[in-house]
Amino acid sequence: MFEKHRSITRTGASAVGVKALGALAVGALAVGALAIGAMAIGRLKIGRARIHRLEIDELVIRKRREIDVSPESDR
Structure with a gap:
């Protein structure tokens, strides 16, 4: 009985771990998308x-052409 309970706990823990990893992956994708967007906006501004x-x-x-700034005009 203890073994069954223990395996259920491990299954629950692994499910929580999988959810946490999924949340981290989604967060990383969001941060990456923001970084790419910021770079694109920066490049547009530089352009x-x-x-x-x-x-x-x-x-x-x-x-300068209208004013005709040339050495000859100074003389």
């Missing part, structure tokens, strides 16, 4: 910043 910087560089080049 936008690069595009913005290129646009500013292009505007500066246009203004």
